[in-house]
Amino acid sequence: MELWQESVNILVLGSIYVLIAVGLSMIYGILRVLHVAHAGIYTLGAFLSLSIAGVTGNFWIALTLSAIISGFFGALIYRYIYKFVLKEERIVPLIISVGLFITMQDLYRIIYGPYKYPFSISTAIPYIRVGSFYVSPLQMLILMITGVILVGLYFVLNKTRIGVGLKACANDLQMAEAVGINTKLTIALAFFIGSALAAVAGTLVGVYDNSVYPTMGSTVSYKAFVVVVLGGFGSLKGSVIAGYLLAAAEVLLVSWKGFFLPRDAIGFLVMIIFLIFLPNGLFGKKER
Amino acid sequence: MEENTKKVIKVLKLENVSISYGKISAVRNVSIHVEKNEIVAIVGANGAGKTTLINAIMGFVSPQKGKIFVKGHEITNLAPWKKLAFGLAIVPEGGRVFRNLTVKENLLLGAYRIKDKSKIDDKMNEIFQMFPKMKKRYRQIAGTLSGGERQMLAIARALMSFPKILLIDEISMGLMPKLVDEVLETIHNLKSKDVTILIAEQNTNEVLDIADRAYVMQNGLIVMSGTAEELKNDSKIKESYLGI
Numbered sequence: 377m378e379l380w381q382e383s384v385n386i387l388v389l390g391s392i393y394v395l396i397a398v399g400l401s402m403i404y405g406i407l408r409v410l411h412v413a414h415a416g417i418y419t420l421g422a423f424l425s426l427s428i429a430g431v432t433g434n435f436w437i438a439l440t441l442s443a444i445i446s447g448f449f450g451a452l453i454y455r456y457i458y459k460f461v462l463k464e465e466r467i468v469p470l471i472i473s474v475g476l477f478i479t480m481q482d483l484y485r486i487i488y489g490p491y492k493y494p495f496s497i498s499t500a501i502p503y504i505r506v507g508s509f510y511v512s513p514l515q516m517l518i519l520m521i522t523g524v525i526l527v528g529l530y531f532v533l534n535k536t537r538i539g540v541g542l543k544a545c546a547n548d549l550q551m552a553e554a555v556g557i558n559t560k561l562t563i564a565l566a567f568f569i570g571s572a573l574a575a576v577a578g579t580l581v582g583v584y585d586n587s588v589y590p591t592m593g594s595t596v597s598y599k600a601f602v603v604v605v606l607g608g609f610g611s612l613k614g615s616v617i618a619g620y621l622l623a624a625a626e627v628l629l630v631s632w633k634g635f636f637l638p639r640d641a642i643g644f645l646v647m648i649i650f651l652i653f654l655p656n657g658l659f660g661k662k663e664r
Numbered sequence: 665m666e667e668n669t670k671k672v673i674k675v676l677k678l679e680n681v682s683i684s685y686g687k688i689s690a691v692r693n694v695s696i697h698v699e700k701n702e703i704v705a706i707v708g709a710n711g712a713g714k715t716t717l718i719n720a721i722m723g724f725v726s727p728q729k730g731k732i733f734v735k736g737h738e739i740t741n742l743a744p745w746k747k748l749a750f751g752l753a754i755v756p757e758g759g760r761v762f763r764n765l766t767v768k769e770n771l772l773l774g775a776y777r778i779k780d781k782s783k784i785d786d787k788m789n790e791i792f793q794m795f796p797k798m799k800k801r802y803r804q805i806a807g808t809l810s811g812g813e814r815q816m817l818a819i820a821r822a823l824m825s826f827p828k829i830l831l832i833d834e835i836s837m838g839l840m841p842k843l844v845d846e847v848l849e850t851i852h853n854l855k856s857k858d859v860t861i862l863i864a865e866q867n868t869n870e871v872l873d874i875a876d877r878a879y880v881m882q883n884g885l886i887v888m889s890g891t892a893e894e895l896k897n898d899s900k901i902k903e904s905y906l907g908i
Contacts, residue, residue, distance in 0.1 A: 537776075544773050547762040550724055554756070556748040556777035556825065 380509050382627055388515045388584075390623030391522035395577035396596060397603035397615040398529065399450075399570020405546040405610030406563055408466060409458060412473040414450075414574055415597030416480030421446045421575020422582035422592060423484060426495050435497045439579050443572040450571025451564040459560070477597060484590035492587040518580050525573065526616065532569075533612065542566055546610060595640055602643040605650055608660020618658060622646065674733070675700050675860045676721070676829055681730030683716050690716040692884040694730070698829070703852070703861045705892070707868045708881035714864035715757055717881075718833045721862070722754045723747050734829065748777050751828025758837055759814030761821065763807035767798055770806050770817055774824030784824070791820045794850065812843040819850065823859075830854065832863040836870065848874050872896050 396418060403411045421442050429438035457476065461468045501513040501520075511519075533539035541562045544552040553559045581596075582588040603622055607614025626642050629635045637645075650657060676698040683691040691713045698704045706714045719725045721732055723744035732740045734750040753774075762770050771791065775784045792799040795816045801809060806817060815835055822830055832851065836844040844867060851861060852874040865871035872878060872892040880888040880895070888895070 540769070540773065540776070543765060543769070544762055544776075547764045548760065550744075551756065551760055551762065552773075553744040554722060554724075554754050555773045555821070556745045557773075558743075558745050 378508075382631060384509075384511055384515060386620065386624045386627045388518050388623075389627060390620035391518050392577050392581055393599060393603050393623055394616050394619035395522060395525065395573045395580070396600040397607070397619050398612060399567075399573050400600050401604045401607065401610060401612055401615040402542070402546075402566045402570050404604065405612070406542070406549065406566055407458065407462060407469075409462070409469045410473065410601070411570075412470070412597055412601075413453060413476040413480060414570065414600065415593035416477045417446050417450055417571045418574040418578035418581075418596055419484060419588075419590065419593040420449060420480065420578070421571075422495070422578035422588045423488065424575065425579035426493055426582060426588045429495070429497065435499075435583075439576065442579055443575045446575030447568040447572035450567040450574075453571075454564055454567040455560075477593070481590055481593065488590060490590060492589040494586050495582045495588050496586050497583055514584050518584065521576065521580065525576065529569075529573075529612075538562070538565060599640070599643055602647045604657075605647050606657055608657030611657065611659035614657055614659030674698070675702075675735055676862060677733040678717075678721070679731045679733070681717070681720060681727045681732065683713075683720055683725055683727045690884055691720065691727070694881075694884075694886050696879050696886065696889075698860055698862050701855060701858060701860055702877065703855060703863065703875045705871045705875035705878040706862070706864045706881055707866070707871060707878055707895075710866060712881040713884040714866075714881055715833055716884075718754070718831050718862070718864050721831055722752060748825060751826075753822040753825045753827035753830055755815075755818045755822045755830065755832040755835060757833040759811060759818045761806040761809075761814050761817045763805070765806060767801045767804055767806055767809070767817060770821050771798070771824050774821035777825060783826075787824055787826065791823060794823075794853075795820055811838050812840070812847070815839065815843075815847055816850075819847070823854075827859060829860045829862070832861060832865075834864060834866060836865060836867040844870055869896075 396414070400411055400414050403409060403414070424442035424445055425435075425438040428441050429435055432438060453476070457472060458469055461472060499513045499517055501516045503513060504511040504516065533542065541552065541557045542565070544555065544557055545559055545562050545566075549559055552562070578592070581592070599622075603615055603618045606622060607616070607618030622643055625646060626639050629642055630639045674697045678694055678696050681691060681694045682689065694713075694717060696704070696706075706717065708714055716725060720727050723739075723742055723746075726741055730740070731738055734752065737750065739747055739750055739752075762773060765773070771788060772784070775787065778784050778787075797813055798817060798820055801813065806814065809817060819832075819835075835847055835851070839847065848870055851863065854861060863871060863875070872895060875892040877891050878889065878895050879886050890898075
């Protein structure tokens, strides 16, 4: 029974990792830019949801609006920042991204102060309990939202023109343009989708932990990076599988009594091992 | 027939086009034109500026000077994806296909701007007749194709967009001599399908066999032009520029 219980925890934690990493992976796949500021959007999403929920009193409206606004914000970061430095060496957009992330965190601190804000919501989802096995309403909420999003994402990427365009852009940006794809719009769209998902992840974590604070993206920014390395840069399928694998490793190792390292160390150990022995990750293609 | 076409339409026209990368000038003051349903070759040694010129027409690089026209419309600084509306398509150097995608996906991407599904299906069938191998490899990942097959796919992908003007860059690169003839033959046959072709090629002898006219490029300049016949038979040109 305990293993069943752990599997719920793994799925919940993994879902969060996946929601964050998918955007990062999508953006890296197309631009070869490590978008560190993605974690800043995650925090933005949480704060937006918190604020909008405070005004409207409705969690779903807050979540939706927060995702849309954060999506646009992500697209703007591409349009007004990255677009101008893509021809530079890859270290340039990376440094800009780190700077952007720090700036965003400080902005949140200036606006909201260095406090942890509680973010509790009531859902209509019942508490599921079978013997000692249980799924809390918030866990169920995270699983359901992630499920819907992943199915939707799969549909968009595999069955629509947008998906075809994204794939072509990730494969060869210049040729994508040559077959008639508006690549700038497509990339902006990738930023929109990725950022919206990060905002959803930030909101869900804020609600799950019942706290939203300016530096909540710090650990996440590294964690998402671990997931993307594990899955293979640019591979969405890889990111999804790696997100759940990392969650499994964390949950199982931490629950093992003899394990003496903090939880967050696991991801980095795994990443170091991967970078040494399997730098292309589980599903990554060799860099051109 | 001759009467009607006295005023020949210049489908593609470049006026004094200059392109440089930093301080290195790759194309200098080039003016060329291609008439309807012609095959025009740009020949010259490696590094003469042929690829840069083709890339400028497609919009991958912007000329610092000069203008590019398609049927009288200026398209000099349009983004590549907008140039498709003018009937342009490119077969890039080295069989550059979408390597991680299947042959099918590559072909469908070629038709990205075509809305009418029945038109796409018809074109697909036409392409299968032209390149039976593409049908056989339909579900294969393009990166696993042989060099020759990738070139075929690159041509097929360009044709999927119903081009009026096909820009072809170094199609023979890395191909066995037998395959070079085969691919050039395919290109020659496109002439009967109402496609105007500008082809940049190092393989001078072979390309002059299928071209109507040719420009000789050297160090970014057009140093000679004429009909394919003239260029082939001029011994001086052969020696100094073509190295035949």
